[in-house]
Amino acid sequence: METLLQQIINGLSLGAIYALIALGYTMVYGVLRLINFAHGDVYMLGAFSGYYLAHALGLDGNPSVPGAIVVTIGAMAICAVVGMLIERFAYKPVRHHPRLTALITAIGVSLLLEYGGQVVFGATPRFFPQMIESRTYALGGVQITNQNLLIILVAVVVMFGLEFIVHRTRIGKAMRATSYNLQVAKLMGINTDRVIAFTFALGSALAAAGGVLVALAIPRIDPLMGLMTGLKAFVAAVLGGIGSIPGAMVGGVLIGLMETGLSATAYSTYRDAVAFGVLILILVVRPAGIFGSTAVEKV
Amino acid sequence: MPVGRKLFFITLAIVALAVLDQLFERGFGDLRINPYYARIVSLAGINITLAVSLTLINGLAGQFSIGHAGFMAVGGYAGTYLTVYHGAAIASFLGGTPLEGPGSVLVMIASLAVAACAAGLAGLVVGIPSLRLRGDYLAIVTLGFGEIIRVIILNIPAVGGATGFTAALPITSFFWIFGVALLTIVVVRNIATSTFGRALGAIRTDEIAAEAMGIQTTRYKVVAFVISSALAGMAGALWGQLFANPLNPQNLNFVKSIEVIIMIVLGGLGSITGAVLGATTLTVLPEALRTFDQQFPGLRMVLYALLLILLMIYRPQGIMGRRELSFAWLRRSTRDDGPAAPAAGAGKDAADG
Numbered sequence: 001m002e003t004l005l006q007q008i009i010n011g012l013s014l015g016a017i018y019a020l021i022a023l024g025y026t027m028v029y030g031v032l033r034l035i036n037f038a039h040g041d042v043y044m045l046g047a048f049s050g051y052y053l054a055h056a057l058g059l060d061g062n063p064s065v066p067g068a069i070v071v072t073i074g075a076m077a078i079c080a081v082v083g084m085l086i087e088r089f090a091y092k093p094v095r096h097h098p099r100l101t102a103l104i105t106a107i108g109v110s111l112l113l114e115y116g117g118q119v120v121f122g123a124t125p126r127f128f129p130q131m132i133e134s135r136t137y138a139l140g141g142v143q144i145t146n147q148n149l150l151i152i153l154v155a156v157v158v159m160f161g162l163e164f165i166v167h168r169t170r171i172g173k174a175m176r177a178t179s180y181n182l183q184v185a186k187l188m189g190i191n192t193d194r195v196i197a198f199t200f201a202l203g204s205a206l207a208a209a210g211g212v213l214v215a216l217a218i219p220r221i222d223p224l225m226g227l228m229t230g231l232k233a234f235v236a237a238v239l240g241g242i243g244s245i246p247g248a249m250v251g252g253v254l255i256g257l258m259e260t261g262l263s264a265t266a267y268s269t270y271r272d273a274v275a276f277g278v279l280i281l282i283l284v285v286r287p288a289g290i291f292g293s294t295a296v297e298k299v
Numbered sequence: 300m301p302v303g304r305k306l307f308f309i310t311l312a313i314v315a316l317a318v319l320d321q322l323f324e325r326g327f328g329d330l331r332i333n334p335y336y337a338r339i340v341s342l343a344g345i346n347i348t349l350a351v352s353l354t355l356i357n358g359l360a361g362q363f364s365i366g367h368a369g370f371m372a373v374g375g376y377a378g379t380y381l382t383v384y385h386g387a388a389i390a391s392f393l394g395g396t397p398l399e400g401p402g403s404v405l406v407m408i409a410s411l412a413v414a415a416c417a418a419g420l421a422g423l424v425v426g427i428p429s430l431r432l433r434g435d436y437l438a439i440v441t442l443g444f445g446e447i448i449r450v451i452i453l454n455i456p457a458v459g460g461a462t463g464f465t466a467a468l469p470i471t472s473f474f475w476i477f478g479v480a481l482l483t484i485v486v487v488r489n490i491a492t493s494t495f496g497r498a499l500g501a502i503r504t505d506e507i508a509a510e511a512m513g514i515q516t517t518r519y520k521v522v523a524f525v526i527s528s529a530l531a532g533m534a535g536a537l538w539g540q541l542f543a544n545p546l547n548p549q550n551l552n553f554v555k556s557i558e559v560i561i562m563i564v565l566g567g568l569g570s571i572t573g574a575v576l577g578a579t580t581l582t583v584l585p586e587a588l589r590t591f592d593q594q595f596p597g598l599r600m601v602l603y604a605l606l607l608i609l610l611m612i613y614r615p616q617g618i619m620g621r622r623e624l625s626f627a628w629l630r631r632s633t634r635d636d637g638p639a640a641p642a643a644g645a646g647k648d649a650a651d652g
């Protein structure tokens with residue numbers, strides 16, 4: 001019973017990270033119908049921005065909570081700008097091309113960030129500074145570190161914040177309109193270019209937050225860290241129903257729970273395959289995902 | 300084409316391949332090819348098979364698979380497994396060993412057949428769920444499939460796990476590499492010019508309209524995908540048994556799939572000759588850039604990525620577009636400035652009018 005609870009806690013914190021990244025996939029897909037393959041690499045950039053910021057602020061060795069908050073917000077800002085730049089210089093020129101062209105471009109951007117990262121940051125893993133002193137709380141036999149607690153808390157806060165932005169603000173309304181029909185939204189006077197840029201900025205900032213949080217809990221960062229995590233987060237978005245914000249959250253948590261659940265069994269070596277097995281299963285059983293609605297294809 | 304001419308061309312191809320095989324593998328007396336160049340030519344042949352087979356699904360059917368290395372791995376491991384564990388028994392039917400004698404031919408054929416079947420089956424399993432849906436899902440499923448295959452291979456001790464399949468026998472030769480490449484080109488070209496190819500073209504242009512015209516879209520897509528995977532599997536079997544080049548899960552990863560995609564995108568998505576051109580370029584170019592690679596490790600992949608993005612933005616049709624390089628096309632273009640071509644065109648127009 002205790003091990004089960006322990007696994008659930010671990011799964012929740014892993015799932016919260018997938019959820020944070022999945023939100024970015026789902027938002028961009030909702031607006032542009034594009035799988036932004038580079039999103040996982042923006043998450044990696046977030047971790048590296050955090051790394052350099054923490055070193056610049058001298059947080060290496062003397063942990064402080066306000067410093068950690070500054071680093072996180074700084075990394076989010078950097079990645080928001082990077083996300084907008086990617087959209088402006090890579091995706092915007094191919095927006096009216098066939099979707100395949102956009103997809104290949106996205107893969108190109110992803111490769112550029114990964115291998116560019118290897119050239120700039122070096123291929124060997126870096127160790128992220130301990131910005132927050134590690135503490136472990138024991139609740140009736142179940143252990144939880146303050147970092148894992150923080151990850152879950154931040155994910156929940158972000159989820160509510162995002163729901164607020166999308167459903168209660170002007171730009172959120174514009175996002176929903178663009179996602180519903182880009183052409184018509186444009187005709188109604190919505191500056192869709194700005195909405196798309198904002199979507200990219202928002203999604204990238206969330207991925208950056210995920211990157212810094214992960215680096216706090218598991219301080220090994222390398223330029224390819226976003227590849228697998230990004231793909232699994234995408235699966236999470238599809239599982240929850242791509243285009244749906246609560247779906248991304250639920251999908252992320254489910255994938256996290258399944259992975260940690262499998263790690264505890266004899267099949268732990270198959271851990272990396274579980275997300276893709278789930279993906280194939282969901283495409284057979286319910287392609288729209290848990291929260292998605294089946295849309296009728298129109299000509 | 301009449302049966303007689305077909306047989307003539309097949310015999311001609313086999314004789315030509317046998318002569319070239321002798322030249323590249325052993326040489327004629329003093330006339331020998333530098334083994335380093337022979338190796339590059341062999342790799343180019345395997346890459347041609349991979350690129351042309353991917354053209355079938357990414358170029359002709361307009362779907363998007365980014366896990367070609369996964370099917371290559373399935374075929375490679377299945378074919379090599381057969382050679383390593385049952386090769387001696389198969390070879391003894393005709394006499395000889397897997398490496399020499401008439402039995403070696405049988406072993407190679409059996410190995411290629413098993414590779415094609417295994418990879419084709421994998422293509423069926425992956426294709427049926429994902430090809431029912433729109434294009435993007437195939438991309439992500441094939442990508443995930445490559446990863447699943449890698450994890451599964453790591454967990455099978457009989458094929459070497461993480462250390463790679465070091466027991467593989469070097470039975471691949473020039474003859475088989477280019478025999479399979481030729482077969483792939485003929486198969487894909489014949490599909491492209493048949494009713495099947497027209498159906499795939501319709502699906503690529505507008506899937507909903509194609510369905511409305513009575514084309515069973517899922518069925519055509521799945522069949523094309525299975526054929527493409529089977530051909531990739533054969534390429535895998537050739538690659539896995541090419542001299543001391545042990546199959547390793549690390550070699551057949553996402554990067555290999557991306558390389559094949561860049562080959563066909565560079566050559567022109569949908570053009571078979573373009574795929575051949577792209578595969579050859581991207582095999583020879585990295586070798587030419589080898590010293591550059593040693594000086595700036597990793598920069599080659601950065602350049603690939605930039606090339607891919609810039610191609611998509613400025614020339615999404617690649618070098619060839621959808622055109623094919625053919626003898627007729629060459630003749631037309633060399634005669635371009637002469638009076639014959641325009642005159643013929645004008646005559647035709649007049650007749651039409």
